[in-house]
Amino acid sequence: MIKPIYIHGSGCISIQPTFEAGYFFDALTSYAQNPVPALDPDYKAFIPALQLRRMNKSMRMALFASRLAMQEAGITAVDAVITGSGLGCLRDSERFVEHLRAEEGSSLNPTPFIQSTHNMAAAALALSLGCKGYNMTYVNNANSFESALLDSLIYLAEHPTETVLLGGVDELGERTPQFWDIAGYLKHEGAEIPTPLDDRTPGEIAAEGAIFFIASQQQSYQTLGKVLAVETRLEVDNPPAFIAEFLQRNGVSTDALDAVMLGCNGDARYDGIYRTLGDTLFADLPQVAFKHALGEYDTVVAAALFLVLGIFQHQHIPQTLLLNEVSSRTLQRILIYTQRRGQNHSVILVEK
Amino acid sequence: MSELTQELKAKIITQLNLEDLTVDDLDDHTPLFGDGLGLDSIDALELIVMLDKSYGIKLSDPKEGRKVFETVQTMADFIEANRK
Amino acid sequence: MIPTAPIAITGMGAISAIGNHVTENFRSLVASKHGIGPITQLDTYHRGRLLVGEIPIGNAELYDRLHLSPEVACTRSTLLALLAAKEAMEAAAFQPGDGYRTGLISATTVGGMDATEQYYDDYLISEKHQPFIQTHPCGYAAEQMGRYLGISDFVTTISTACSSAANAIMLGARMIRAGLLDRVLVGGTDCLSRFTINGFNSLMIYTDSHCRPFDENRNGLNLGEAAAYLVLEAAEVAKRRGKSPIAYLTGYGNANDAFHQTASSDNGEGAYLAMRKALETARLNPTDIDYVNAHGTATPNNDLAEGNALLRIYGSASALPAFSSTKAFTGHTLAAAGAIEAVFSLLALQHQVVFPNLNFSQPIASLGIIPQTELREKKIAHVLSNSFGFGGNCSTLLFSKDHD
Numbered sequence: 010m011i012k013p014i015y016i017h018g019s020g021c022i023s024i025q026p027t028f029e030a031g032y033f034f035d036a037l038t039s040y041a042q043n044p045v046p047a048l049d050p051d052y053k054a055f056i057p058a059l060q061l062r063r064m065n066k067s068m069r070m071a072l073f074a075s076r077l078a079m080q081e082a083g084i085t086a087v088d089a090v091i092t093g094s095g096l097g098c099l100r101d102s103e104r105f106v107e108h109l110r111a112e113e114g115s116s117l118n119p120t121p122f123i124q125s126t127h128n129m130a131a132a133a134l135a136l137s138l139g140c141k142g143y144n145m146t147y148v149n150n151a152n153s154f155e156s157a158l159l160d161s162l163i164y165l166a167e168h169p170t171e172t173v174l175l176g177g178v179d180e181l182g183e184r185t186p187q188f189w190d191i192a193g194y195l196k197h198e199g200a201e202i203p204t205p206l207d208d209r210t211p212g213e214i215a216a217e218g219a220i221f222f223i224a225s226q227q228q229s230y231q232t233l234g235k236v237l238a239v240e241t242r243l244e245v246d247n248p249p250a251f252i253a254e255f256l257q258r259n260g261v262s263t264d265a266l267d268a269v270m271l272g273c274n275g276d277a278r279y280d281g282i283y284r285t286l287g288d289t290l291f292a293d294l295p296q297v298a299f300k301h302a303l304g305e306y307d308t309v310v311a312a313a314l315f316l317v318l319g320i321f322q323h324q325h326i327p328q329t330l331l332l333n334e335v336s337s338r339t340l341q342r343i344l345i346y347t348q349r350r351g352q353n354h355s356v357i358l359v360e361k
Numbered sequence: 362m363s364e365l366t367q368e369l370k371a372k373i374i375t376q377l378n379l380e381d382l383t384v385d386d387l388d389d390h391t392p393l394f395g396d397g398l399g400l401d402s403i404d405a406l407e408l409i410v411m412l413d414k415s416y417g418i419k420l421s422d423p424k425e426g427r428k429v430f431e432t433v434q435t436m437a438d439f440i441e442a443n444r445k
Numbered sequence: 446m447i448p449t450a451p452i453a454i455t456g457m458g459a460i461s462a463i464g465n466h467v468t469e470n471f472r473s474l475v476a477s478k479h480g481i482g483p484i485t486q487l488d489t490y491h492r493g494r495l496l497v498g499e500i501p502i503g504n505a506e507l508y509d510r511l512h513l514s515p516e517v518a519c520t521r522s523t524l525l526a527l528l529a530a531k532e533a534m535e536a537a538a539f540q541p542g543d544g545y546r547t548g549l550i551s552a553t554t555v556g557g558m559d560a561t562e563q564y565y566d567d568y569l570i571s572e573k574h575q576p577f578i579q580t581h582p583c584g585y586a587a588e589q590m591g592r593y594l595g596i597s598d599f600v601t602t603i604s605t606a607c608s609s610a611a612n613a614i615m616l617g618a619r620m621i622r623a624g625l626l627d628r629v630l631v632g633g634t635d636c637l638s639r640f641t642i643n644g645f646n647s648l649m650i651y652t653d654s655h656c657r658p659f660d661e662n663r664n665g666l667n668l669g670e671a672a673a674y675l676v677l678e679a680a681e682v683a684k685r686r687g688k689s690p691i692a693y694l695t696g697y698g699n700a701n702d703a704f705h706q707t708a709s710s711d712n713g714e715g716a717y718l719a720m721r722k723a724l725e726t727a728r729l730n731p732t733d734i735d736y737v738n739a740h741g742t743a744t745p746n747n748d749l750a751e752g753n754a755l756l757r758i759y760g761s762a763s764a765l766p767a768f769s770s771t772k773a774f775t776g777h778t779l780a781a782a783g784a785i786e787a788v789f790s791l792l793a794l795q796h797q798v799v800f801p802n803l804n805f806s807q808p809i810a811s812l813g814i815i816p817q818t819e820l821r822e823k824k825i826a827h828v829l830s831n832s833f834g835f836g837g838n839c840s841t842l843l844f845s846k847d848h849d
Contacts, residue, residue, distance in 0.1 A: 010447055010624045059399055062378035090701075096582055097604065102640075106562050109643045114490035116413040119406045122644035123707050123835065127554065127583060127604035132836025135701040141718055144701040144838055145612060148556075148604040150584035156601040160616065163623045167447050185581075188568055192578045243588055243600055307582075352588075402708055406649060423649045 011162045013235040013360070014173075014224045018084075020077025021315045022047050022070045023218035023303050024202060028077060033319050034327035037302050043200040044186050044215035045304050056137075063120065064133065066180040067098045070219035071130040072137055075174055082223035082231065088171035089143035090134045091160050092178065093153030095307020097127030097146075099182040107184075130178050130219075138174075151353035152241040153177060154220075154308040158357070159239050161224055169226045176221030177308030186215055194350070196275065204275035204301040206332070211278045213350075216304020220311035233318040237358040245354045248282050249290050252346055255356045266294055267337045268326060270313045272347025274300035279351050286346070287333065296332040300347075310355060313345045321361040365437045373433070376411050377404050389434040394427075405430055416444045449726075451848035452618045453683040453690035456537025456676035458529040458632075459788045461775045462498030462669050466532050470785075471792050474800045475820055479774045481655055481667050489639045495651055497637055498669025498776025500525065511593075518576035520557040521636035523586040525672035527593055530630055534594065537676035538688060541595040545627040545682055548599035549591050550617050551674075552609030552633030554780040556583035559638040586634065599626060604780065606834030607740070608699070609633050610673070611783030611842050615697040617677045627682045632674030632784035641779065642668055648707065656743035656777075658770035659752065659816050661807040663743040669776020673784035675791075680848065692794045695827070696729065696843030698722020707835050708746050713754030715839035716740075716831065720758055723829060723841035731758050734766045734843075735825040736799050738790045739816070740833045741770020742777050747833065752812040767817045769802035783832035783840060790828040790844050797825050 021027040025038055028050045038048075052061055052069050055076040061069065071092070079085065101124035108117050123129075128146035135144050143164060147156035154177030161175045189195050196212025199205050204214055224236075238259050245251045256262065269291045273283040287296050297320075299313050320326055320340050345357040370384040373393075377400065391397045394405070405426045412418045412429075418440065420426055429439045457467055462480025464470035473480065484492040486503060507524035508515060511531075519527075530549075541547050557580035564574040579585060584602045591600040599620070603613045610633025617631035635641075645651045645668060652665035683690055700722060702715030709715065724731060740751055748770075759765050771789050778785055793799060802816035830842045 010622075058381045062380060063403070095584065102558070105644065106558075106565055106640060109639055110562070110565060113639065113643060116410040116419075117643055117647040118410050119644070119647040120403060122640075122647055123403060125644075126606050126835045128606060128834075128836045128838060129706070131605075132701075132706060132838070135703045135837060136706070139703050141701050141703050141714065143699050144605070144836070145603065145616075145699070146605050147601060148583035149600075149602045150582055150588065152601065153584065163447075163619055163625075166623060167619070184565070188578045188581075191568060191575055241599070241601075243591060243597060401705065403706065406647070409649070410647075 011166050012226060013237045014162055014165050014226060015228050015232045015235045016222050016224050016318060017229060017231050017233065018078040018082030018223040019233065019315050019318055020074035021220045021312055022050065022074050023312060024048060024216050025302055033323060034302065034329050037203050037329050040202040043195055044181050045202060046181055047217045065098050065101050065124050067130045067178050068133040071176060071178045071221065072133055074176065074219040074221040075134055078221045078223050084172065084223060087138060087140055087174040089164055089173045090131050090140055091145045091157045091164065091173055091175050092131045093147040093157035093308050094127060094130065094177065095148065095150050095153050095179050097148055098125050098129050099180055099185055101125040103182050103184050134174060151307045151349035152355055154311040155239050155241045155355045158236065165224065165226045172223060172225045174221060175224050176219065177311035178219035179217055179306040179308045181215060181217045189215060199275065202302065202304060206273050206275055206280065206298060206301050208277045208280055211276055213274050213276050213305040216306055218303065218306065218309065218312060220315050234321050235360050237360055239355065239357045241355045243352055248354060249286060251354060252290060252356055259358055261358065263290055266342055266344050267340045268295040268297055268343045270297045270299060270317060270343060270345040272300055272310065273298050274305045282348065293335060295326055295335045295337050297326055297330050298332050299330060302330060310345065310347050314357065314359065317343045317345065317359045363437065365440065366433050369433055369436055372411055372415060376407050387433060390432050392432060393430055416440050418443045447622050450622055451680035452621055452694040453678050453680040454675050454692050454694060454791060455678050455683050455688045455690055456533040457691065457788050457791060458532025458536065459673040459785055460500060460525055460529050461671035461778065461785050462500055463774050467788060474774060474789065475798065477801055477803065479803055481776055487637055487639060489642060491642055495642060496655060496667050498667060499637060500670055518580050519589065520560050520580045522553055522555050522634045523589050525636060526551065526586060526590055526634035529632065529672040530590060530594060530674045533630060533674040533676050546598045547596050548620065548626045548629040549587055549596045550601055550603065550613040550629055550631045551587040551590060552603045552613040552780045553583050553586055553635055554604055554606055554609060555635045555638050555641060557581040557585060558640045559636050562638060562640050596630060605838040606836055607779055607782055608832040608834040608838045608840040609780035609783060611832040611840035612699060614675060614783065614787055614842055615699060615840065618694050618697060621677060621679050628676065628678040630674055630676055633780040634672035635779040635781045636670045637668060650744045652743065655804050656773050657804040658741035658743040658772055658802055659748050659809060660805050661809050663745060663748060666742040666744055667776040669778045671775055671778035671781040671785045673781055673788045675787060692791050693845050693848040694842065695845040695848055696723040696727025698726060699840045702837030702839060704837055709750035709833065711750060711753060713750035715837050716751050716754035716833055717757050719839040719841040720754060720829065723843040727843045729827060734827050734829050735823060736793055736828045737766055737768035738786050738828060738830040739768050739770045740831040741772055743772065749809060751831065751833065752809055752814050755814065756812060762813045765814055767799045767821065767823060769800055769817045771800055773803035786830050787842055790830045793828055794825055794844055794846050797822060799823050
């Protein structure tokens, strides 16, 4: 009952200059730090100062990326806004906790509390676009964007004449990355972008970004690609079987794929699965990485979709992202597979 | 411009993140809400916090704020009348 | 278009300030026995000042009831959720892995913030509480729940402020109708926290006493904590396994006020649109509704906006069906509100009663609408339940005794 959805526009803010017109990963900005904040575009180009002043980074990035997507799709309004975010507006959450711990009992500034609400990016989009339609936010760790994507598939099957603004956004905190460090998530040795994907050192590079798309069930000459299916599973005993079954359910064999996007991020403890897949199921396919260039955060998989659409458009996989020597003549059908810290597996099938 | 209105303008700009404005841009009598500066109910709450933290004046009813925060001048007058 | 197969509710579970399970909640509702009182468990400046709907069970005891090892880091919201979810699953009498695709869609706004706010500095200097670091994200609770309850086909979390659980319930129904799941455990949970108590207080919408929904002199809400879950199943599936439904979820709608970050538009546009959508999906007229369980937080803004929205739907105060807010019983339970009030709406359907709106004496002057203030026996076929959140997120659910 779910049909594919067509993507007509996309916008991406990340630690690479992905919001710059014409940029497609021919060169990567390098970093030797962890965490890595996203590059800021000129937000004022799209957001009036009176609104911008109160917007945290999540809201600004989401708004800007959305405007880029809408510009590309040639539209000025949408019918629904569906977003995913692993941690919501993290910095304002931290600020309010810090205020209340320091000053509970005296007057507390309400702004960080309001802004900490997890659906504030989606709310800012609704306000800015005057969109009174369906508005949803998934906060589901590293499957947040995939839930938003699935909802978009369902929503557009229910409302086939409508248009959805779909996206993922996550921002860095200040105290929280210290907690991540304590919990053993972060990379120390080899903490670089591009991250060496050589299975030597543990840990992730924590980053941030916002990636938004315009989707509908109407195909047009402007369509960048279509998403056929998405599936998530918290824990998977046998990832190759999980992926093979997904492909089978969607009537596609690995032969029919032209490339695969893999969510390897340089964390030697968990990247092994990608190596196994690369040596077996996907041995004959061009294998493309994205987290070594964009860092790791719950919704970075949305950037993989952004990249796939770019690959369709350019009919070319940037050297900076290609993991193996296999090339493909045409690039029409690409699978995205990712997981994070051994959990939150997801597969997304995309076609030109 | 009195010292208090100067001070108030600087505080308003910082507290409400009005980064593009300078103290000279803010007129004593421009309406702060509605058609003037265009502030909203969250800004009103922030100004209530400022009134408490900087001048020791507590407003317990947010509706009271409407009259007090009409302009920089009305704020200054209120503070002069009520500060500790 | 997606086919509109009937969605049966085959189980429910709830824990709140007025009861540790569904029956206890019901008994309190009919006895007008509210659960609003002083803060006794949280270490906060506001203890002795603000009143809350607290669940009188400490975390240690919650661990015991769930047979959880003290080594497992589990936040209060998740502990409450597990109790309510277990009750719902037992009532629905199914085992995950019985061949039917079963999902879990949960909702929370606090997530693990109750731990984070407590251990914020401690994490940096001592190992003792560090296992709680991973519990902070909203998505963690559902993952923990899925593991504990054995549900793995599909797990996700929604967080849209006070409409969260209503949205979770709605997504569950939509996934069943889209043919993606046969059965889904849906609902929400939020525990009390210094974060939310101070947050609502900083917005100057926390009352200094007991909240007075829809009253002219209302001056804010009380917060509460709760968890509630429903089991939704394709009606066909329930029939096949011989499970008789409690009722049906026949309508739902979500809309955005798109007016302001926190305040609702005076004319309640988002609320109006959400209620309209719920009626449309159920293919019912406003006059078919016998009871509205309102959002009714008792903030000056919400009750005015919601009241106006109701008047826009019904045309006049006299045309309104019986309506009440139950938040004077439980407090505003944030992400759990949509679910605990769904349970109350289902109890209203089961027992054919309208629950009272406590602490009411004078109607809002500009609206002239009067809620049901006494428990009332009434023939009820359809109930509307509203949940409106920050960010203009407005959701309405429609429950019916039968489906068409």
